[in-house]
Amino acid sequence: MITTQTLLDFFKETRAHTETICAPLQTEDYVVQPIVDVSPPKWHLGHTTWFFEEFILKHHKSGYTLFSDDFAFVFNSYYESIGKRVVRTDRGNLSRPTVAQVYAYRNYVTEALVELLEVGINEEITKLLTIGIHHEKQHQELLLTDIKYILGNNPLMPTYDNAFSEGTIESQSQExxxxxxxxxxxxxxxxxxxxxxxxxxxxxxxxxxxxxxxxxxxxxxxxxxxxxxxxxxxxxxxxxxxxxxxxxxxxxxxxxxxxxxxxxxxxxxxxxxxxxxxxxxxxxxxxxxxxxxxxxxxxxxxxxxxxxxxxxxxxxxxxxxxxxxxxxxxxxxxxxxxxxxxxxxxxxxxxxxxxxxxxxxxxxxxxxxxxxxxxxxxxxxxxxxx
The missing domain is CATH 3.90.1580.10 (paralog of FGE (formylglycine-generating enzyme))
Structure with missing residues (x-):
């Protein structure tokens, strides 16, 4: 049985890793959307945050106040039953909210969830939080591959991270x-x-x-x-x-x-x-x-x-x-x-x-x-x- 502390550590590590992925980016990189399949890095940062706010904090944290009434419209992905959202092809048109505002949103929601976890949570919240963590891990993979597409389709083909290995040779004999x-x-x-x-x-x-x-x-x-x-x-x-x-x-x-x-x-x-x-x-x-x-x-x-x-x-x-x-x-x-x-x-x-x-x-x-x-x-x- 996973403990609250273990889940809290897992949550914090996941949130921090998303921001580590974005660390090599310049501000201008955060908004680019070359094709419909690729979402801007800023949108990933906001969407994974909205997921925790929408499914946990709104319903389970007493007295919780939304960071912004507009963010559900901006950062909902495909959840038709929740409400209207920005069309996927238009995510790259969102110069606002700014990158700084999105990071402030992340900090706000992360801190609120940490407070909730430290008070103690029930089985329902544990399940939702676990899904939310793995949802963000899915977006970490998408974030990296989207960053590669954004930079790889820039005619200058800029470097993202010289330390990132894209795979190793399988040295075993063919069998x-x-x-x-x-x-x-x-x-x-x-x-x-x-x-x-x-x-x-x-x-x-x-x-x-x-x-x-x-x-x-x-x-x-x-x-x-x-x-x-x-x-x-x-x-x-x-x-x-x-x-x-x-x-x-x-x-x-x-x-x-x-x-x-x-x-x-x-x-x-x-x-x-x-x-x-x-x-x-x-x-x-x-x-x-x-x-x-x-x-x-x-x-x-x-x-x-x-x-x-x-x-x-x-x-x-x-x-x-x-x-x-x-x-x-x-x-x-x-x-x-x-x-x-x-x-x-x-x-x-x-x-x-x-x-x-x-x-x-x-x-x-x-x-x-x-x-x-x-x-x-x-x-x-x-x-x-x-």
Missing amino acids: WITITEGVYEIGYQGTDFCYDNELGRHKVYLHDFQISNKLVTNEEFIAFIEAGGYQETLMWHAEGWDWVQTQKITAPLYWHRINNEWHHYTFKGLQKIDPKAPLSHISYYEAFAFAQWKEMRLPTEFEWEAAQAHFNWGQRWEWTESAYLPYPGYTKAPGALGEYNGKFMVNQKVLRGGSVTTSNNHTRATYRNFFQTGVRWQFTGLRLVK
């Missing part, structure tokens, strides 16, 4: 792990925190398959490019082929061909690509096409979960062949929190694992991430199955 045919249990089992989309635990039947102990590398994907993979229509889904043609896609996101050498934008600025490093920033379409080219396939999310104990994971979110759907017996939480996961279970693919931008103490083997098939700004890669 194919055999998973035997049979019935496997899928989903979270335990008493620690998990999201509702990891429940309920259920059985699936899997046929024999082999899964790679390594992620696909840059070197392997360069071979796909040089073999004309982006020009070969038979490797692609019809929708993926249309995406390639319409968007004029010729390489993963952030890749640049300079003097006949591949470079990519990283948190350290523009760097030569390390051929042995794990591939990143590809769409589901590209992952599927590459697997077709190799005459293999992507794992289903159930195959991935059944096999994950046999390989290292966590450097890249790994595309799977599974649609993001509810597990048997899934029920949404009541009220606005029911909008957290269930409303997105349509037209998305599941990713498994985690990435170099995933916060500590957040992901697990049953964690289900999900994105649309054409997005690439997250640290997405792939692992092959045959």
Whole structure:
């Protein structure tokens, strides 16, 4: 059973880490929104704060006064049942509230929650606070990947942080792990925190398959490019082929061909690509096409979960062949929190694992991430199955 002090420490650490992520930014960086998928850093800071204010402080702290009557409109994300909000595409138009005001808002809400925790909390508040902490950890990952997109699409390609590693080479020899045919249990089992989309635990039947102990590398994907993979229509889904043609896609996101050498934008600025490093920033379409080219396939999310104990994971979110759907017996939480996961279970693919931008103490083997098939700004890669 988690103690109030442990939860308090976890909360403080999480709040502080978000601001550590923003420390290398200049004020001008906080407002930029290059595309709809990317939110300005200032908005992340405000939204994660609003979440605690809306779901906990408004209802559970006696005498609590809102920091601003306008902030719910500005920092609500997609909770339709709570009220009106700024359209997502317009988040980058918000020069006000200022960065200083948003940090003041964070301090105000953090201090109020610390006061509430120090008085003592019940089981309901404990559950809400735990969700709020992990919600902020999700936004820490989004914040980092959004910062990379903001800076990586600046023509100067500025450095974010020279100390930030985007992954290490998997030095183990290539092996194919055999998973035997049979019935496997899928989903979270335990008493620690998990999201509702990891429940309920259920059985699936899997046929024999082999899964790679390594992620696909840059070197392997360069071979796909040089073999004309982006020009070969038979490797692609019809929708993926249309995406390639319409968007004029010729390489993963952030890749640049300079003097006949591949470079990519990283948190350290523009760097030569390390051929042995794990591939990143590809769409589901590209992952599927590459697997077709190799005459293999992507794992289903159930195959991935059944096999994950046999390989290292966590450097890249790994595309799977599974649609993001509810597990048997899934029920949404009541009220606005029911909008957290269930409303997105349509037209998305599941990713498994985690990435170099995933916060500590957040992901697990049953964690289900999900994105649309054409997005690439997250640290997405792939692992092959045959």
